[in-house]
Amino acid sequence: MKNPLILTKKKAHFLKENRQDPITGDSFQMGDEIVFCAECKSAFLKESWEYMGNTHCNQEKILRKIPKNRNLTLKKIVKIDYQLLSRRDIVVSWIIDTAIWFIIFMGVIHFFDKNYYPEEVYITIVIVALLLKDNNLITTSIGKKLRRISMIHIKTNKKVNPFLFPLRHIFSAILLLLFMYNSINSLKGFISIFCFICMLDLLISFEKSRRMIDYVLGIAMTKDKNNDK
Ligand SMILES: [Zn+2]
Structure with missing residues (x-):
């Protein structure tokens, strides 16, 4: 798998969004390793991403950087029921x-x-x-x-x-x-x-x-x- 992003102080703006991992339901914390689906920009803990078989939205690409404007992409998020x-x-x-x-x-x-x-x-x-x-x-x-x-x-x-x-x-x-x-x-x-x-x-x-x-x-x-x- 490509490298996940690690949440550091520099990336604190992301923590302010208070987003949760769609699978575990846990809020992201400083130091977490995070993966963004390149298609829908959803954020996942590294473990959750691996759990899904390193895929989401029927594709395996992840973002290299934290996406800036999540509101633009929110409606595309694929719902996860498990x-x-x-x-x-x-x-x-x-x-x-x-x-x-x-x-x-x-x-x-x-x-x-x-x-x-x-x-x-x-x-x-x-x-x-x-x-x-x-x-x-x-x-x-x-x-x-x-x-x-x-x-x-x-x-x-x-x-x-x-x-x-x-x-x-x-x-x-x-x-x-x-x-x-x-x-x-x-x-x-x-x-x-x-x-x-x-x-x-x-x-x-x-x-x-x-x-x-x-x-x-x-x-x-x-x-x-x-x-x-
Ligand atoms: Zn996705």
């Missing part, structure tokens, strides 16, 4: 949905052990349940609903089709499949690779509100603003 998530939101919703899946997992293992079903049956069920972790309320999950998290397309602000959610758990599903496979010794290499990918994926999602697959799909988790009271 907010950054706190790590607490992400972690809590992840724990809730993972716990729900784990209860299903234990239930299935317990049930099928007693009744001598073929192994493939319960492996399939727990893996499908894992893939559908974000769909335990069909269009969302209990964890996401409780923390008011939704998935949106970064560029268009549109809600993501819930049928895409299973893709977000593809790495952990592969890991689980390898784990549950009979000849576990011959698969140790693959298991460690996917263990590593899953850990990395989880860390990135806690840190950036996005899983690796979210970057591919151009989507992100955001906090619903509508019922934010």
